[in-house]
Structure formats: C-alpha cells, structure tokens
Amino acid sequence: MAKRRKVRRFRTVTFKFTVQQKGRVDAYCRKHSITPIRMYKKAIILFLTNNGYGENYQSEPEPAKNQLTIFDQIKEGVSND
Secondary structure: OOOOOOOOOOOOOOOOOOHHHHHHHHHHHHHHOOOHHHHHHHHHHHHHHHOOOOOOOOOOOOOOOOOOOHHHHHHHHHHHO
16 A cells, blocks of 8 residues: 655745835846746745754753753742842
C-alpha cells in the first residue's frame, strides 16, 4: 500500500504597497521572469534565515520556575529598603 502524502496547509497573507512599491515589484518580476508571489516567498525565507529563524531554528528554553534572574534580585532589593 502506498504511503499517503502529508497535507500541506496554506495561510492567506495580505500586503499593502504604494503604487511606487508595486511598480518596483512588477518591474523586478518582469526582469527576472518570476511571479510576484514567488519573489515574496523568497524574500521572506531569506529574511528569516538571516535573522536566526532558518531550518535549524530552536526556540529558547523556558527558565525553570525556581531559577532567579537578575531582574528578580533588583526588584527584591528595592522592596526590602
């Protein structure tokens, strides 16, 4: 029996561009023979990978409940005075 493919889900996103920005996007897409949607997707992926949200993204672990932070000690020092 063939293995079923995982269903890919999409979300709708809208952008608001000025007339000048839309003209620039259209000119870029005509020059490089790509669709605007493909350009948007590549730009978003490039931005995310450059800012630490690439394929190897790992969220920061939550600190343990009994772990103190520097801000906890500052607040305690002010309230004790």
